[in-house]
Structures are given as structure tokens and as C-alpha cells.
Amino acid sequence: VAQVAAHILKIDLELISIKPTTTLIAPNNTCTGGSVGSEATCYAVKMCCEELNKRLDPLKKQLGPKATWIDIINLAYKNEVNLNSTYM
Secondary structure, three states, rough: OHHHHHHHHOOHHHHOOOOOOOOOOOOOOOOOOOOHHHHHHHHHHHHHHHHHHHHHHHHHHHHHOOOOHHHHHHHHOOOOOOOOOOOO
């Protein structure tokens, strides 16, 4: 899952943090059903990261090709860009 996020966002894997799920994040969640849960989770992460890329693209262009991920996220925060994405 972390590798999918890093790949889609084009950032180092070390910048990705995975937290355990709770019922506050995913209430009434079904069982994973073996590897089906992993596949579905990776797809959801891919879709969310693609949405984040759409929101961040104008800022990336504004900052130029040498901008770091931290630079992009700081500018996004200052411009009140929504850095949360969900996919169902």
C-alpha cells in the first residue's frame, strides 16, 4: 500500500506513513477476505493519490521542477488545499 502511494505521488517511500485502521476511520468495515482486502486497499490508495495529484499539480507548476515534496505540501497548506482524499 505504501509503495502504491509513493509511486503515484512520485515521492520516496520513506515519506509515507501507514497507520492502523480503527472504527473511527472505517466504521462497519467488512473482513479482508484474504488478499482481496489488500488489492482493494491498494486501488483505493491509488485513486486517492491521483486525486491529490490533481489538486497539487498547479502548485507543482508554480514552484517548478526542483520543488521538494515538503515545499509542495507547505504551499498547499498555506493555500488551504484539501490534502485529504477518500475513495469508496
